[in-house]
Amino acid sequence: MGSQSDDQSLVFTYAIIFSLLLFTFQYNKTEAYDEDSKMVSQKVNLSVYYEALNPSCSSFIVKNLAQIFDNGLHTIINLRLVPWGNAFFNKSTNTTVCQNGSDECKLNTLQACTINVLHDVNKHFALIYCFEFLAIEGRHKEWGSCFTSLGLPPKLVMDCFNSLNGTLLEQKHAVETAQLNPPHTVLPWVVVNNQSIGNDYRNYSSYVCKAYKGIPVPMACH
Known part of the structure; x- marks a missing residue:
């Protein structure tokens, strides 16, 4: 009887792997098509x-944005993901404060690093999709399983996350978000x-x- 949870996890794993393969196939096919049709300059x-643990953001990424x-x-399109949202820097403690807690700060930085080191949009979107899928299910602490599910090596992302680079990326996102005109309201x-x-x-x-x-x-x- 305890196998139902395992079966669900297995289904999720296969779904993610299939999604990555599908994304990669469509991307490669499209790139060749782009060269012939001169579409690239028109993108x-x-x-x-967004922010990593905001339910509206997670739902949008998984249920809406993935449809592209x-x-x-x-x-x-040229897709740009900017994980910061309503976070802010507390100057008195020199720390980042996130609307949905410290786990969100961690995931924001993790996703910033993912975007930065995995330049292929298919790969970094697939990984972020997996993070946000887990967030919807209340399993965001299991984010490490996404690398295994997708067959992506975690080293480059984690090297960024564990270094100053992750902080610098988030500072850039903070500045960009603060400069939105008009300012974000949702x-x-x-x-x-x-x-x-x-x-x-x-x-x-x-x-x-x-x-x-x-x-x-x-x-x-x-």
Whole structure:
């Protein structure tokens, strides 16, 4: 009877591995297509400002943003993930304070390092997707299992996390988030080509499609 939890974990592991393979396949196929169709220069900038343990952010990443790899939207965007959100620096104690506690600060930095060292968007998004999936399930402390599930070596990410580099990355994200114009009022805060879409963030694809001027048009924009 105790095998049900193990079975669920196994299903999750296979799902993540399949997702990574799918992302990689679609990415490679698309890159070749991009070279032929000259789509690259037409890409739309899509920036997502978020924090790791905010339920709305986790849900958006897992249930909404991940769809870009299924509907072809990833072929026409430059995706930027900025994990900071409502965190702030306490100057008196020289520490970072996060809205959802110290675990969130750790995961924000971990995700900043993931983005920084895993330049392939398919790989760093897959890892962040896994982190946020666990957060939704209340298992965010098991984040280390994501490296194993995805077959990704943790060394580069952890070297960044355990060094000053992780702190410096988060400081950059703090400055960028503070300079948002207009300032963010909800999380996630989604920006398309420097234009915030505010509370309508779940409808981000329509804004991307409207901003995209290239051809051909991906399935998401039909």
